[in-house]
Amino acid sequence: MKFSSALKFNAVSEWWDEYIAYDALKKYIYQLEKQQYTHHLPDLEANEQSSLLAGESASGTDALFIPLLDHELRKIILFYEHQKKELIDDLSELEKDVELQDEIGLQGDHYADYDDGEEDDDDESISASRSPDGTRRSLSRHRKLSSAGRARGPSFAGPSADLSPAARRQSITSIEESYESPPAPRSKLGSRLSRGISNLKDSLISTGSGGGDQELEHTIWNARSDYAYDTRLLYKRRITTLYIAFTNLKSYVEINYSGFRKIIKKYDKVTESALKDRYLHSVVEVAVPFTQLEKDSINDSLNRLVELYTKCISHGDKVMARQQLRLHQRENIAWERDTVWRQMIGRERRGEGVTPDLVGATLIHEPEPAIADFPTPVGRFKITKRRIFKVTALAIFILLLNIQVVEGITANRCFAILSFCTILWATEAIPLFVTSMFVPLLLVVLRVIRDKDGVRLSAPGATKFVFSVMFSPTIMLLIGGFTISSALSKTNIDRLLITRVLSLAGTRPSTVLLTFMGVSCFASMWISNVAAPTLCFTLIRPILRTLPPNSAFAPCLILAIALAANIGGQSSPISSPQNLIALEAMDPKLDWASWFAVALPVSAVSIFLIWLLLLASYKPARSPDGEGDIEIKAIRPTKEPFTAKQYWVTFVSLVTILLWCFAHTIKDWIGDMGVIALVPVVAFFSTGVLKKDDFDNFMWTIVFLAMGGIALGKGVDSSGLLDVLDDIIRHLVDGYSLYTVVLILSPIVLIVSTFISHTIASVLLVPIAQTVGNNLPGKPANLLIFITGLICSTGMGMPVSGFPNQTAATQEDELGELYLSNVDFLKNGVPASVIATLVVSTLGFVLMKAIGV
Template identity: 30%
Template structure:
């Protein structure tokens, strides 16, 4: 027992030293890039903001501290370095309030509403019931089952986190997979279909994935509405999903003509943190009806915003208020919301606001002359970069790093081009899936034991090629 404790202690000390080393390295690199050089035309505030930008980027990439902790650090540094010049706290400066405004951003309530809707659907079993009901309409042929699985996963991921959606679909698929022949390649095909659809489906709405929300926050008043985002993002997402369906059917052909889908009738519920079966109390019918009604009304109001002119974040308050008042969402559910993701988004918004306020964006746009370059080439380069780094770190953190830089570089090209760049790069962040740990859906599917690393390499390479191609091509019509 003593030896085990010693080993644990050594492991903790090594991990701590490793984290401290990465933290100090990130700090040193940020200082070398931003403070020590004497840049021409760079104001003191902009220089400090460049330090904050570089420091946060290195911390996110090195994972020296948790990603959400970097967001807190960004805001603290902005307040102390930019709000109180020379640390003069007697100046009665109110600039610090500016850097806290991201906490009250309407966008946060929109994303919070998405979490609330997901929890309500899960607690009342509506997500599982709907998925099972719809899947039966596709029949027992393998290609039809894959279509159904990908379609259900895709649609759910537009409104529910891809993690919860993947956990739910895994619960449905495991009984089917166990009933298949042991060496049937289609077992892998179905799992990969869920992974792809969960990752790509989030592109479809503002609340589908954090990078989308960050893009909307960066664009500010020029950001597209809920419906406008869907009009732009859904076509490339659907085309990418169709290409993946074709690839999966070619690479993982079923050795059985029919698949037994009757097994899913026995599926009762799931635990989205462990993807295992759990027993929960019977849900009263009125709660199910209320969730269906509120969910439908909320989505309908989001989609019809141009007609009734109710702001999307205001509509988002509807499920938050109703579900909490009627006890569908309780204290435990509130505690389980992914607050770390919300804090990460807040950090990104504050970072972008600081870059603009200090004039760092103007300076970056000045020193890098991109006037002679093709804007679509620039977008392609940044899209590939964000996909690359998103494979090794959170795509939310990767988007937080990239989008302020993109806005700074292309601000001189006009608002329509800025919007094209920002939205394209945010969507491309969802195409990072080359490793088993690249995204939560990848990790969940990999934990089934049915997939190998090379399976993710295949879909990852396809995503790198097909994703930017369709996204940039189709969004160019709006530039």
């Protein structure tokens, strides 16, 4: 969680304006960065130097930023001193009241018997009217605290704020009973007699003159009269409320210190200054709230409250007192999170209270607009595009089930399933992975699966077959890829390596552009083409902030990262699901070394040609005013050294990749590449590098999407539909050479993958490529499958074409305006897609033939 969010959600809601203005300071840092980089820092007056940094010579950005820190520090000091004075006064008065109550003892007013229904709700007024005269003067301050407590949550007032006397006494009794043995079971009549005797005894004790041992045994803090119970309840509430107030003040100090440390660290990083240690040690740590003396003072006050609770409530048990007070504190925090946090998040999601400078950064998800809307007896019914697509898919599915389109019952039903899922996948009327879950359901229910002899399997037999092929070694390979990706990201290896490479790029726009494209492509190979562009977009923020207004380099760089990430999706078998689906369909399976031998040269040439295209289209080096070239801010490498954990992750990842490359050589020992995928899973989760939460955060929707695609492919084969397609395709490709078929197949794959998900495109087109290949001389099915898998990643002409494009299309500047438009994708994404496809169908084809695919 970012510190700005942590500050918002851990602050006391009533004190929000009194915390360090972290977001405002961060925005000012970015302004200083831009001024610093463009060499437009204003001349500084001597009086702009920080009064709190006497003797220190501040210059440049320091002299502009330090006064802002000083202002925040003074605000925090004043608020802290005011709050602490009030709380210390309350604590002193509470201690005096306890001493006075000790003197009065059991000689206070007596309670009359009240029916539960007639009791006054105002506990304070009851306590005031029946408490000793000496304690009444403190109730006005107590009312202020307790009323604030009721406003903030039940933990302030205690669990018995508005109950009957008997129920209120139970709050104290629950603590006292922990010191006594449980009573033996007794009858209802015996219980009444016992309570009567006990009440009579308490009444005699509280009204007696007292003296001797009896006075020592029965004090106001352990007697069982109504007056004693409610007196202890009053003090329990006062102590608890004050304890929570002191802990809030202590938390206020700690959060603000973290705020100063975080914001100065960010300032030093952005402006290349060295202010952090100097300002923290010389200014912050000597200020009143942050000194060790003040921390000891707050802790001493908390200990005094524990002592009071020990004496007044827990019968001298200090451990019990600490436990009870901390329990109330936790209840208060839980209540805050369940109310205040939920309200804040709800407001953000609804877009309420969004300031103009945050437009475009909310959590709002606009509902799908309705084409038509009309009332019905059960409410208004909206007609949307997705509902139309759902109805259309269902209607076509039912129609195809009832008419004979292809020969054979199972083949015809499988064709209906294929059409139904294709429509849902193409339109995304429902989530893609949900459509994939329709596949095994329909294959089993409609009894589409056949055995090798062509006999339809029973439902139990079809179930075993479908689920056995869904969780194949290929799926385990995908999970192994997720594990490596998660470990690289969690240990910060990806950012560390990327920043070190980018630091070598210099300041020339063309060199920086090519370097970022190479880094984005390489990162997509190992941490997925979903996470890689997101990481790169984070790293280019300092560059974008320092560019001149309306510079062409900004949209050029963002689009370049997205296009390179798409190319990276074809570079390794685990970089995208479409590669794994292609591997699953190959027979024999292709090893990683062969994949790299083709994919790496193809990706490198594609990146270089797309780089030339973007340079010609955007001319990113030219300044907006046409006067000279822009200069890019250099990226500083991360200075953190490699840790033992990072070396371990790197070693395991490299070993796993090497084993995948030589999987065919060691097949007699490991069986399949899916078994190798278990190596990082076991190595990282057993050593604590990854936790259960990391496993939960894997992209399981992608896993289930791939599983559904594999199941559909097996269903097409088993049902006999593939044999029908085989006959049709044999006539279509009859007389064509292999390369002619490649040139025909390539644009079809490109067009399909441009408008629907790359993974879905591979699910639909890989079986066709397999069938076409099996009908050509030499049966080059693996070659056509390989080409299809690679081209599925090159469909990047639209904003919706793949995850990298979707992420790039949402990038905004500081004013909330999008960097890219649809024109950028059409003007550059479409030609880039064509270029990458041509590279695959030419250079890729030659390399595949050379290695014998």
